[in-house]
Amino acid sequence: MIWEPERLDDQRHLSEGDPGGMLPAVAASAAHVRTGYRTAVESRLDRLADHGRPRAIVVAGMGGSGIAGDILAAAAGNGAPLPIVTLRSYQLPGWVGATDLVIAVSGSGDTEETLSVATQAVRRGCSLLGVGPAGSPLEAIAVQASALYVPVPVTGASRANIWLLAVPLIVAAAELRFVQADAELFERVAKSLEDMAHRCRPSSESFINPGKSLALDLAESVPMIWGSSQAAGVAAYRLVCQLGANAKYPAVYGELPEVDHNLVEVFDGPLAERDIFADTAGRTLRLVMLRDVEEHPQVTRRRETSLRLARERDVPVTELAAEGTHPLERMAGLIALGDYAGTYLALGYGIDPTPVSAITEIKARNSQ
Numbered sequence: 001m002i003w004e005p006e007r008l009d010d011q012r013h014l015s016e017g018d019p020g021g022m023l024p025a026v027a028a029s030a031a032h033v034r035t036g037y038r039t040a041v042e043s044r045l046d047r048l049a050d051h052g053r054p055r056a057i058v059v060a061g062m063g064g065s066g067i068a069g070d071i072l073a074a075a076a077g078n079g080a081p082l083p084i085v086t087l088r089s090y091q092l093p094g095w096v097g098a099t100d101l102v103i104a105v106s107g108s109g110d111t112e113e114t115l116s117v118a119t120q121a122v123r124r125g126c127s128l129l130g131v132g133p134a135g136s137p138l139e140a141i142a143v144q145a146s147a148l149y150v151p152v153p154v155t156g157a158s159r160a161n162i163w164l165l166a167v168p169l170i171v172a173a174a175e176l177r178f179v180q181a182d183a184e185l186f187e188r189v190a191k192s193l194e195d196m197a198h199r200c201r202p203s204s205e206s207f208i209n210p211g212k213s214l215a216l217d218l219a220e221s222v223p224m225i226w227g228s229s230q231a232a233g234v235a236a237y238r239l240v241c242q243l244g245a246n247a248k249y250p251a252v253y254g255e256l257p258e259v260d261h262n263l264v265e266v267f268d269g270p271l272a273e274r275d276i277f278a279d280t281a282g283r284t285l286r287l288v289m290l291r292d293v294e295e296h297p298q299v300t301r302r303r304e305t306s307l308r309l310a311r312e313r314d315v316p317v318t319e320l321a322a323e324g325t326h327p328l329e330r331m332a333g334l335i336a337l338g339d340y341a342g343t344y345l346a347l348g349y350g351i352d353p354t355p356v357s358a359i360t361e362i363k364a365r366n367s368q
Helices: 005-009 011-016 022-027 029-042 045-051 063-076 112-123 137-144 158-175 183-199 210-218 230-247 263-268 297-312 327-348 357-366
Strands: 057-060 084-087 101-105 127-132 148-151 221-227 252-255 284-291 317-321
Touching: 005 011, 005 210, 005 327, 022 158, 022 327, 029 148, 029 158, 029 183, 029 327, 045 127, 045 148, 045 158, 057 063, 057 112, 063 084, 063 101, 063 158, 063 230, 063 327, 101 112, 101 137, 101 158, 112 127, 112 137, 127 137, 127 158, 137 148, 158 183, 158 230, 158 327, 183 210, 183 327, 210 221, 210 284, 210 317, 210 327, 221 230, 221 263, 230 252, 230 284, 230 327, 252 263, 263 297, 284 297, 297 317
Parallel strands: 057 084, 057 101, 101 127, 127 148, 221 252, 221 284, 284 317
Antiparallel strands: none
């Protein structure tokens, strides 16, 4: 597979190379926020408050569904009055019991790990909230347990429906009164995603299109994607996952200040070296820093020092700054930009971004 940047401004290639419609799916994010909010309200999530605030919240989900739990935790922030844990596993931890809320999220509605955890939650007497397609095995578990369920209209790849799956969790948290989120916030998020969709549209040329520009930065490099806060860290992790699923491209995730205790050493490693006499440029390290407007003062110092260190060692740097007053707004903007970049990177390499043949093969082999 050869990187051909001119493909990014070839409208015919962008259309024919994306038969599964990943670009239109990413562009539908604003509509997904509005639909997710409306569906959550119609599902009467206000009834969650009838049993009081839970001791802890465990969000069970895998892949693009699991990140909904990370979004919830980052939206609640360090001021959350209870633990919020994202569980990517078959097994519910032993400490989870009847005073806890388990939220099972599955874009397909039949993810085996998530169904396993939901079943265990019912057996232990936990409160259960399900989020997924109507008529799915996950809904059947919720209905049988007389639990709440949000039937979201998921279509296509689960990873392209992130806001349909995540927004109901934020609504649930608002009903439990540990996240400040109302209709006005979700509309602001939707409008910011509409603006990003306009700026990253396929007909917008690479030199002014932020999604294509980021893809150009990432191409032919080994990206280290770091976040400077919990919210930015979620966006960084999402970008790494999207690069893997859509572009089949490896990347390394990290979050400050932890990366300054380990991954920063890569700046002195073999991938940071450049051979100026080589006939062709080799793949070298690139640092992609996702900045948040709300950072711990010491993290801000570490971010600035890390960037300076990278530049002094001739490691290319890309800085992206979050915008917005609410952490959900800031995450949404960074996530949307990364979703576009991952899709454009795939198309620049001539890769159809929708199929996930390796994931499908693993599932098929494990079901035998």
